[in-house]
Structures are given as C-alpha cells and as structure tokens.
Amino acid sequence: MSGAGRSSARRREALACYGFIMPAILFLALMAVGPIIASFVISFTYWDVMTPPQWIGLENYREMFFHDPLFWKSLWNTLYFTAFIVPLGTIVPFLVAMLLNSRIRGMPIYRTCFYLPSIVPVVAGSVLWLWILNPDFGLFNAVLGVFGIEGPLWMYSPKWSKPAIILMTLWGMAGGPNMLIYLAGLQGVPRSLYEAADMDGARWFTRVWNITIPMMSPYFLFTLVMGFIQAFQVFTQAYVMTTRGDGGPIDSTLFYVLYLYHKAFRQFEMGYASAMAWVLFVVILIITGIQFKLLGKRVHYG
Amino acid sequence: MYPFPRPFLFSLGILAVMAAVLIGCSERKPDEGITILRMATWASDSGFELERAIITSFEQANPDIRIELIYTPYDYYTEKLLTLSVSGDPPDVFWTITETLPYLASRGVAMDLTDKVANDPEIDTALYFPNALSLCSYGDRLYAMPRDVACFFTVYNKNIFDEAGVPYPEPGWTWDDFLETGKRLTLDENGDGRNERFAMTPYLMDVIYQNGGQILGEDGTVAWLNSPETVGALDWWSDTILEHGICPRAQEQQGFGGDLFVTERAAMTFQGPWMIGWYDEQCDFDWDIVGFPGGKAGPKARLLGLPIAISPKTEHPEEAYRLLKFLTYSQEAQTLQAELGIAMPARRDIADSEAFRGQDVMPPGIVHFIDAMQNDTVVENVFPFYSPVKKAYQSMMDTVNLGEMSPQEAGDHYQTQVEREIAKARRRGLL
Amino acid sequence: MRTKPAPELVRDPVAPAEIVRRILIHLVLLSGAVVFLFPLIWMLSTSLKPPDEIFSIPPKLIPSTFVWENYTKRVFEIVPYGRHYLNSIIIVSISVFANVLTAAMCAYGFARLRAPGRDWIFGVFLATMMLPPQVMMIPLFIGFQKIGWINTWKPLIVPAFLSGGAFNVFLLRQFFMTIPRDLEEAGLIDGCGRITIFARIIVPLSRPALVTIAIFSFMYHWNDFLTPLIYLHDQDKYTLSLSLNLFKGMYISRTPWGPLMAASVMMVAPVIALFFAVQRHFVEGITLTGLKG
Incomplete structure (x- = not known):
C-alpha cells in the first residue's frame, strides 16, 4: 500500500472515529464544559431569569461566606450526613458482601433479598420511610415500643431528622452497588493466598485484615471517592420527606443541594445558586484530591 | 443473535412513534372562533370538581371561551407558576398565594389592573370586605382581584x-x-x-x-x-x-x-x-x-384570601379580564361558590346573605366570623x-x-x- | 487481568464445627434478609389495608380485608396515575434506547478507532464523572428556557442521545476491548463498513454489557426526580417519581397512605421484575467489566 493510501485510510478511520464518538463530544461541549463556564460567569451576577442580569462581582460569594447562616447550616447538614453515610456506606456493604460470599445453599435468594432495597426508587423509598418513621402510627416506633423504648420524633425533630435520612439511605445502600462491587472483588481474591494463610493457621480476623482488605483496596478507593461525591448530592430524600420540601424542621435537613435548589428554583437567584454550585465543585475536587493523595499510596493494585 | 429480542426493539420503536405523536399533539390547535384560556389553580380532588362547576357556568354564558384548568399542588404552586412564566408559557389567569403577589408583581408576572378596574363602570369596589383589595395590591397598584377572603x-x-x-x-x-x-x-x-x-x-x-x-x-x-x-x-x-x-x-x-x-x-x-x-x-x-x-x-386576625391575577403575556387580555371579573365580582359566581361551600365570597353583601351563612353546615356562631371579617382583620405587610x-x-x-x-x-x-x-x-x- | 476464582474444591467430609458455622451464617443472613425486606413487605401490606387499619396501634401486618380498590380505583382518582405511568414508560423507553445506542457508539469509537486527540477527549470525558450535576443544572435550565423547552419532555429525552455520561461509555469500552480484533479485520477485508461491523459484530457479541448498561440507564431514568422536577410543570406531563410526591397531603394525617403505598408498589414492581428477568446478565456484566479490567 502506498504512503498516500495509508494516510487516506487513516484519515477515514479518524473521521469514522469522530463520527462514532460524536455523542460524547457533544455531551462534553453541551452538558459539561459549556455549562461549567456559563455557571462560573453567572455566579458573578444577580439574575432571576425574568429581568436582565445585574453584574455584582464577588457579592454572591461574599454573601455566602460571611452573611448567610443558611449556607453554613446546609454545609454542616451535608457534612453531618456525609460523615455518617460514607463510612457506614463502605463498611456495611462490605460486611454484607463478606457474608454473601460464603458458599452455602440458597445464596442467590439471600443476594436478591439484600439487593432489592437498593433498586427501590428513592422517591418510593422516601415516602415508605416517611410512613415507617411516623411517630404517631409508624412501624419503627411501634417496634421500639415493644422493647419499652419510646421512639424519637424522627422527621419532626431537628435532632433526629438527619439520623432518619441516614437510616433510610443506608437501607438502600447496604446491599446496593457498593456491595456488588465488593462481591466482585472478593471473588477475585485468589484462593491460593487464603490457602497459604490457612497453613499458617491464621485466624479469620487476621486473614481478613492482612489479605482481604489490602486486596480489596482499589475497590475501597473507588467506592469512597464516588461515595463522597454522591453523599454531597443528597437531595431527593430531604425534598420528599419534609413538608413542602423545605428541609425542615428548623432547616435541619436543608442539605446543600436542597438549598441550592431553593435558591435557584424557588427564589430564582440563579447567580447565587451558581456560586453555590461552584463552591460544591471545588469542595468535591479538594476532597477527591485528598483521598487520592492519602489513600492512593496505600492501594494495592494486584 | 441480537442483544435484545426483536419484539422488544419493535415495541421500543412503537413507543418512540407514540411519543413523537404525543409531543406533536401537545401543540394546541384551537377551534375556529374559540379562545382557550388556561387558568392555574391548586384546587385538587373534590375542590377541583367544584371549581369546574363555576367554570362551566362561565363557559355557558360565554360560548366563545373555553377554560383549561392547570392543577399544581399548593406546596409547590409558586415555584411552578414562576417557572411556567420564565418558560414563556404562563397561564393566562392564575390563583396567587397572597404572600407572593408583590414578588410576582415586581417581576412582571402579574398584570397591573389598577386603571382597568377603576375605569370599569360595572365594578363597585365598596362591595368587597374591608382590606380585601389591599390583599391584591402592592404599593398603590392593583395586581389581582379577590375571589375568597377569610380569617381564622x-x-x-x-x-x-x-x-x-x-x-x-x-x-x-x-x-x-x-x-x-x-x-x-x-x-x-x-x-x-x-x-x-x-x-x-x-x-x-x-x-x-x-x-x-x-x-x-x-x-x-x-x-x-x-x-x-x-x-x-x-x-x-x-x-x-x-x-x-x-x-x-x-x-x-x-x-x-x-x-x-x-x-x-x-x-x-x-x-x-x-x-x-x-x-x-x-x-x-x-x-x-x-x-x-x-x-x-x-x-x-390576619386577612387571608384568594387573589386572582392575569398574566401580562396573555394573548387574550379581554377574555381573561371577563373571566376574572366573573370569578371575583359577579353575583352569579360569588353566590355559586358560597352555595357550593367552597369558600367565603370576597363580596360581603353575598357573604352576609343566606347563600353563605344560611347553609345547613353553618353553626350559629358563623355571625361572629362575619363580624370579625368586617371589623378585626389585619393585612400582613408583604414585599417582593x-x-x-x-x-x-x-x-x-x-x-x-x-x-x-x-x-x-x-x-x-x-x-x-x-x-x-x-x-x-x-x-x-x-x- | 484479574485471576479467576479457583474451581470448587473437592468436598471434604463436613466437620461438626463447619456445620455450626454454616448454621450461624444462615441465621445471620436470614435475619438480615428479614430486616431488609420488611419495609417492602410493609409497603405491600399498607397498600392493601382499609383506611382505619392503616392507623391502628399496634400495627397489623396482615389486613383483615384486602382493599384491592387502592390499586384498581383510588390511585387513579387521587392523581392521574395512569397518565403518569404511561409518561414514564414513554420517556424511559426512549431514553434507555438512546443511552444504549449512543454509549455503544462512543465506546466503540474510543476502544477501536484511532484518531488524533481521541485519548485526550476520553480522559476529559471520564473526568466529567466527578462533576456534580448541580454545577451544570442552572446553565442547562437557562439554555432550555431560551429555546422554549421548559415544561416539555425534551430536556429529559434529548440529552439521553448524548451517551448518558462517561460511566456507561467506560463500562462498554472495557468490554469492547476484550473482543478479539480478528473478527473485525475479517469484516474489513470482506469490505464491510465500520457501521456494519459495529452493528453486526460488536453489538451482538456484547449482549451482557449492553444489558447491564440498559438496566443502569433504566433505573436512572425511572428513578430520576430532580430533572422532571425542574422541567415539568403541567401535571399532565409528570413522571412517576413526581406523581408519588403529589400524594403527600398538606396535613400528614390526611395523606392517603393506602393509595400512596399502592402507587409505590406499582412504581417499584417493574424494577424488581426487570431485575429478576436479567439477574444473570446483570451480575455477569458487572463482573466482566470489573474495575481493573
């Protein structure tokens, strides 16, 4: 084949390639890069969409950091949620995966039982748990009552509303995608490693600690990184489980994205909401960077 | 061997066509000579049926107008109304939550009705309960008309x-x-x-x-x-x-x-x-x-009420005003709403008549309520x-x-x- | 490459300690399964209860009479649930189809075709996985507003034709890379175009991965709440997830819990049915497309 022929074949292949990946290129331009730049610009304006935007420089950021108690409250609520749901959402699915990795009869049925809650749509899960946690006639407090415990007010108490949402979220997570990922990972741990350990008479716990967990570290890194990103975006539970979706009682479930939603689509402060989105973006970037830095070295790539 | 069974693909195809048809059909094509007005409300369930009854009586009197009711739950009403307005497709006539009226007015979502009402020889605003019009105003301009009023x-x-x-x-x-x-x-x-x-x-x-x-x-x-x-x-x-x-x-x-x-x-x-x-x-x-x-x-007692407003973007301002006047001022609609037990009419002459206080469900103390409406209401100071x-x-x-x-x-x-x-x-x- | 699990070992005679261990595991798993499933069972039970039993204290698990009306009538009276159901089916079918088709196209391009800047584009594309969607939400809303798409299904459906995001494409690309190149080259020599190769060779060989993507995509669109919440405003256009939220009354004690739970059951049912139908492919798809690849 001549040189010219080869290069024209190459050009044809390149054209075909761009053709095939066109949706991804459009996605990048229209749904990612473009909007990010736009949102950065909008964050310096006061804009309610109905009247023309006003350029107000850094005022949204100043307002957010120095004058808006609800911004800090929503950040605190989100950190509270994250601080519980990320570790719990890592450990509990891992324990479930370990259990489901045993070789015993009926395992497919067990796996299905644990997996089902995670495919329940969050809206359906939220109304269900709103009902189960109802202090007047809910199931949960009735069960606690059997043991002589007076259950809390859950979604009606600023102290218990976040735990209620954590509980509900954990129910959906314990057997969910994280568990599947761990299960896939556990099945990939070579048995020869365990057999070597067995000969040493290593106890179960030492075996898990020294073999399973290091072998699973890339999976943990992945679920932790994704877990943080998702935890910061908690929205639907709080929107559905509170009156008018306002994040009550006393703003105790006003999570970051819920507040952002209020600002954007209730008060129509697009500039302020964009500034909030950018802060969220930066926070997530920093946390993800820290995780890679701290954990990346310890991850054992098999 | 295809990743999906052919029938599955086939049904997807059918659904896609259906969707295209549905999207196509959602563009409204009104009949000749009939104006369609869209009105946004938060009345649901049985309330919706009662609203429908009032609307029907309007449609009978005005055969050239047809009303489409848009329902949005009260809890999410204002955000949906604003978004519809932002989208350039606002309802022609809409209920408003009193606390949000000044905001709607300042953003150009509600039409200024001051002159129209002042120049309308058929309307005598003195027939309304005291303060009822303040509920519909921002600054000294009128942006809505009161249909119901009430207090606790x-x-x-x-x-x-x-x-x-x-x-x-x-x-x-x-x-x-x-x-x-x-x-x-x-x-x-x-x-x-x-x-x-x-x-x-x-x-x-x-x-x-x-x-x-x-x-x-x-x-x-x-x-x-x-x-x-x-x-x-x-x-x-x-x-x-x-x-x-x-x-x-x-x-x-x-x-x-x-x-x-x-x-x-x-x-x-x-x-x-x-x-x-x-x-x-x-x-x-x-x-x-x-x-x-x-x-x-x-x-x-804080005066509550239901102001109804018109969108400045409506293509049928005259028809919209006719509907508004019917709902908020006409003897017919105000009496009908009292009799159907929907709400207390904003017109005091009708509220203080048998049509409202004479209903079977009313306890004798209802007169104290009408008293309070006459003498003791306060309007909340509301701003954008x-x-x-x-x-x-x-x-x-x-x-x-x-x-x-x-x-x-x-x-x-x-x-x-x-x-x-x-x-x-x-x-x-x-x- | 990951090491394959060792083949099942020859069964030893079971020691008593092993039997105790197995019984213990069964007990733990069984109680766990009950705890996890109970809320769903409770949902089903509430959906069939007459109104006065819903609030009975102590709660009853099995209704004294089964109120099928909640399913056959009440649900449809309170909100236009049938309409919402149909809306969801239409939107989700198109979106899933669009996602799978375009994600597979992109994955094929990234996995197999060479072009300048391809890997660079892929890297940036992958990085978008870490972007919180809220950052894009507002400009997208304003953009859709400018072209008059608010209060239509278009903002829900049209973006689905842009591959549905990096995660789908990544999983598929991993899978496509395991398909031997010889097959394609044979096709090329036979004079087939790239599209023919893609449609006749790659797609048929990737059934498990495509099914996995389809399920992810189905669950995403079926469950999505925020997007319809922002874009849909006429009740006639609502999807199921918005529909459920409509049941919540202004007063919690007047929320029609029976019909609401019936509506929830009907929303959950297709997801569970789908899960059972494709369970085998699903697990296969995940394991084959593991992280390290």
Whole structure:
C-alpha cells in the first residue's frame, strides 16, 4: 500500500472515529464544559431569569461566606450526613458482601433479598420511610415500643431528622452497588493466598485484615471517592420527606443541594445558586484530591 | 443473535412513534372562533370538581371561551407558576398565594389592573370586605382581584366545655379569658404528667397581630421580629405551651394520630371557614364558632384570601379580564361558590346573605366570623423579598416552640437575619 | 487481568464445627434478609389495608380485608396515575434506547478507532464523572428556557442521545476491548463498513454489557426526580417519581397512605421484575467489566 493510501485510510478511520464518538463530544461541549463556564460567569451576577442580569462581582460569594447562616447550616447538614453515610456506606456493604460470599445453599435468594432495597426508587423509598418513621402510627416506633423504648420524633425533630435520612439511605445502600462491587472483588481474591494463610493457621480476623482488605483496596478507593461525591448530592430524600420540601424542621435537613435548589428554583437567584454550585465543585475536587493523595499510596493494585 | 429480542426493539420503536405523536399533539390547535384560556389553580380532588362547576357556568354564558384548568399542588404552586412564566408559557389567569403577589408583581408576572378596574363602570369596589383589595395590591397598584377572603377563628367543642363546667367563650373574650378557660379544660386523668386532653390544638399564627405587631414595618424597611409587640406575643404564646401546657408541644403530639380536635383530645382549635364542612362531617359532638380572644390590640386576625391575577403575556387580555371579573365580582359566581361551600365570597353583601351563612353546615356562631371579617382583620405587610423573611419567621417560631431559645433570644437572632434580607433587597432593587 | 476464582474444591467430609458455622451464617443472613425486606413487605401490606387499619396501634401486618380498590380505583382518582405511568414508560423507553445506542457508539469509537486527540477527549470525558450535576443544572435550565423547552419532555429525552455520561461509555469500552480484533479485520477485508461491523459484530457479541448498561440507564431514568422536577410543570406531563410526591397531603394525617403505598408498589414492581428477568446478565456484566479490567 502506498504512503498516500495509508494516510487516506487513516484519515477515514479518524473521521469514522469522530463520527462514532460524536455523542460524547457533544455531551462534553453541551452538558459539561459549556455549562461549567456559563455557571462560573453567572455566579458573578444577580439574575432571576425574568429581568436582565445585574453584574455584582464577588457579592454572591461574599454573601455566602460571611452573611448567610443558611449556607453554613446546609454545609454542616451535608457534612453531618456525609460523615455518617460514607463510612457506614463502605463498611456495611462490605460486611454484607463478606457474608454473601460464603458458599452455602440458597445464596442467590439471600443476594436478591439484600439487593432489592437498593433498586427501590428513592422517591418510593422516601415516602415508605416517611410512613415507617411516623411517630404517631409508624412501624419503627411501634417496634421500639415493644422493647419499652419510646421512639424519637424522627422527621419532626431537628435532632433526629438527619439520623432518619441516614437510616433510610443506608437501607438502600447496604446491599446496593457498593456491595456488588465488593462481591466482585472478593471473588477475585485468589484462593491460593487464603490457602497459604490457612497453613499458617491464621485466624479469620487476621486473614481478613492482612489479605482481604489490602486486596480489596482499589475497590475501597473507588467506592469512597464516588461515595463522597454522591453523599454531597443528597437531595431527593430531604425534598420528599419534609413538608413542602423545605428541609425542615428548623432547616435541619436543608442539605446543600436542597438549598441550592431553593435558591435557584424557588427564589430564582440563579447567580447565587451558581456560586453555590461552584463552591460544591471545588469542595468535591479538594476532597477527591485528598483521598487520592492519602489513600492512593496505600492501594494495592494486584 | 441480537442483544435484545426483536419484539422488544419493535415495541421500543412503537413507543418512540407514540411519543413523537404525543409531543406533536401537545401543540394546541384551537377551534375556529374559540379562545382557550388556561387558568392555574391548586384546587385538587373534590375542590377541583367544584371549581369546574363555576367554570362551566362561565363557559355557558360565554360560548366563545373555553377554560383549561392547570392543577399544581399548593406546596409547590409558586415555584411552578414562576417557572411556567420564565418558560414563556404562563397561564393566562392564575390563583396567587397572597404572600407572593408583590414578588410576582415586581417581576412582571402579574398584570397591573389598577386603571382597568377603576375605569370599569360595572365594578363597585365598596362591595368587597374591608382590606380585601389591599390583599391584591402592592404599593398603590392593583395586581389581582379577590375571589375568597377569610380569617381564622376559634372553634370549640361544646360537650367538653359542658362536661368541665366551663362557660362557652363569648365575643369580646381576651387573652386572659383564654388562659383561664384553657387551664380548666386541660386534663391529665391518670396523673402521669402527660395530658390526655388539651385545651387547644397547636397554633401559632395570629398572636403577633393581636399584640399590635407585624413581621415587617409598613414600608418594608424595618424588621419587627424583636419588637416588644412580637416578643411579647411569643412570650405569651410559648407560655401557653411550655408553662401552662394547655396546648401540646411538638413532642407531645406523638401517639395521638389524626386531628386532635376531631378526636376530642383538644377542646378548641383555631381554624378557617374551609374546615366547617369537614368538621360537620367528622365531629360526633356539638361545636360552635367564636372570634379570636383579644390581645392588647384587640381580637385581630390576619386577612387571608384568594387573589386572582392575569398574566401580562396573555394573548387574550379581554377574555381573561371577563373571566376574572366573573370569578371575583359577579353575583352569579360569588353566590355559586358560597352555595357550593367552597369558600367565603370576597363580596360581603353575598357573604352576609343566606347563600353563605344560611347553609345547613353553618353553626350559629358563623355571625361572629362575619363580624370579625368586617371589623378585626389585619393585612400582613408583604414585599417582593418576603419569602426568605417568612422562612426566618417560621424558624423563629419553631425554635421557640421546641424550647431551644427564649422568645427574646430568638427575636434578636432572627432580627439580624431579616435585616440582612432587607439590606440585600435594597441592593437588588427589590425595595 | 484479574485471576479467576479457583474451581470448587473437592468436598471434604463436613466437620461438626463447619456445620455450626454454616448454621450461624444462615441465621445471620436470614435475619438480615428479614430486616431488609420488611419495609417492602410493609409497603405491600399498607397498600392493601382499609383506611382505619392503616392507623391502628399496634400495627397489623396482615389486613383483615384486602382493599384491592387502592390499586384498581383510588390511585387513579387521587392523581392521574395512569397518565403518569404511561409518561414514564414513554420517556424511559426512549431514553434507555438512546443511552444504549449512543454509549455503544462512543465506546466503540474510543476502544477501536484511532484518531488524533481521541485519548485526550476520553480522559476529559471520564473526568466529567466527578462533576456534580448541580454545577451544570442552572446553565442547562437557562439554555432550555431560551429555546422554549421548559415544561416539555425534551430536556429529559434529548440529552439521553448524548451517551448518558462517561460511566456507561467506560463500562462498554472495557468490554469492547476484550473482543478479539480478528473478527473485525475479517469484516474489513470482506469490505464491510465500520457501521456494519459495529452493528453486526460488536453489538451482538456484547449482549451482557449492553444489558447491564440498559438496566443502569433504566433505573436512572425511572428513578430520576430532580430533572422532571425542574422541567415539568403541567401535571399532565409528570413522571412517576413526581406523581408519588403529589400524594403527600398538606396535613400528614390526611395523606392517603393506602393509595400512596399502592402507587409505590406499582412504581417499584417493574424494577424488581426487570431485575429478576436479567439477574444473570446483570451480575455477569458487572463482573466482566470489573474495575481493573
């Protein structure tokens, strides 16, 4: 084949390639890069969409950091949620995966039982748990009552509303995608490693600690990184489980994205909401960077 | 071997075509000579049917107009209305929540009706209840017309009063009378420190008006959250809950289930006329109505109502105005809505007639309610930036109700928050 | 490459300690399964209860009479649930189809075709996985507003034709890379175009991965709440997730819990049915497309 022929074949292949990946290129331009730049610009304006935007420089950021108690409250609520749901959402699915990795009869049925809650749509899960946690006639407090415990007010108490949402979220997570990922990972741990350990008479716990967990570290890194990103975006539970979706009682479930939603689509402060989105973006970037830095070295790539 | 069975692909294809057809059909194609008006409401269920009945009578009188009702739940009403307006496809006529009217007006979502109404020889605004038009105005311009008006009042369970040997509340009763009555009605039968019966269901609304307060001053530049009137009112209110226990705290409602008044676990409740039909259906006991107990400013009640507005973007302003006038002013619609038990008409001549107060469900005390509507209503001072202000006020009430802060502390705390909102509104040109 | 699990070992005679261990595991798993499933069972039970039993204290698990009306009538009276159901089916079918088709196209391009800047584009594309969607939400809303798409299904459906995001493409690309190149080259020599190769060779060989993507995509669109919440405003256009939220009344004690739970059951049912139908492919798809690849 001549040189010219080869290069024209190459050009044809390149054209075909761009053709095939066109949706991804459009996605990048229209749904990612473009909007990010736009949102950065909008964050310096006061804009309610109905009247023309006003350029107000850094005022949204100043307002957010120095004058808006609800911004800090929503950040605190989100950190509270994250601080519980990320570790719990890592450990509990891992324990479930370990259990489901045993070789015993009926395992497919067990796996299905644990997996089902995670495919329940969050809206359906939220109304269900709103009902189960109802202090007047809910199931949960009735069960606690059997043991002589007076259950809390859950979604009606600023102290218990976040735990209620954590509980509900954990129910959906314990057997969910994280568990599947761990299960896939556990099945990939070579048995020869365990057999070597067995000969040493290593106890179960030492075996898990020294073999399973290091072998699973890339999976943990992945679920932790994704877990943080998702935890910061908690929205639907709080929107559905509170009156008018306002994040009550006393703003105790006003999570970051819920507040952002209020600002954007209730008060129509697009500039302020964009500034909030950018802060969220930066926070997530920093946390993800820290995780890679701290954990990346310890991850054992098999 | 395809990844999906062919029938599956086939059905997907069919659905795609269906969707295309549906999307295509959703473009409205009106018949010749008929104007279609879209009206947004939050009336649902049975309420929707009743609204439909009024609309039908309008359509019969105006065969050239057809009305499409758009329903949005009350909780999400304003955000959906604003988004529809932003999208360039607003409803021609729409109900409004009074607290949001100034915002809608300032953003150009509601049409200025001042001149139109003033120049309309058929309309005599003196026929409305006092203050009803202020509810529809911002600044000195009129942006809506009132269809219903109402205020809260006291509903009491006569059986419990008789049983406790307490005289019924009478018009002109005061906060002191309320407290005295309340203490005698509260009951802890088994002495476990938890009341089995309360004097009152949880309430928080109108006390600040009865004490001469408001959330914001008249021109919106001053916040009154820590004013002596507001704090005094909250002090009194929180004492009835936290000290005297005549009204349950948030924690104490647990295990009760259902409406406390209907299940006779509370002897009184503050409610509005829209509950009368439901109480008539649900209550197995005798009950009646009396006005609010009076504070130092008298038995003041916040005027509530249903203003209806027109979009400035409507393509049919004349037809929209005809509908608006029919709903809010015409003898026919106002009488019909009274008779259907939907709400109290904004026209006092009709509210004070047999059509409204003569209905079977009405207790004799309904006259006290009409009295209060004539003499004791207050209009909340509302501004375009009111939504975060009202939210701060709610949080303040919740904080006090849960005993987390004293009224003075809560007042001071939320005062600064609201003052910042005022300053911000100034910078943004909302004030 | 990951090491394959060792083949099942020859069974030893079971020691008593092993039997105790197995019984213990069964007990733990069984109680766990009950705890996890109970809320769903409770949902089903509430959906069939007459109104007065819904609030009974102590709660009853099995209704005294089964109120099928909640399913056959009440649900449809309270909100236009049938309409919402149909809306969801239409929107989700198109979106899933669009996602799978375009994600597979992109994955094929990234996995097999060379072009300048391809890997760079892929890297940036992958990085978008870490972007919180809220950052894009507002400009997208304003953009859709400018072209008059608010209160239509277009903002829900049209973006689905842009591959549905990096995660789908990544999983598929991993899978496509395991398909031997010889097959394609044979096709090329036979004079087939790239599209023919893609449609006749790659797609048929990737069934498990495509099914996995389809399920992820189905669950995403079926469950999505925020997007319809922002864009749909006429009740006639609502999807199921918005529909459920409509049931919540202004007063919690007046929320029609029975019909609401019936509506929830009907929303959950297709997801569970789908899960059972494709369970085998699903697990296969995940394990084959593991992280390290």
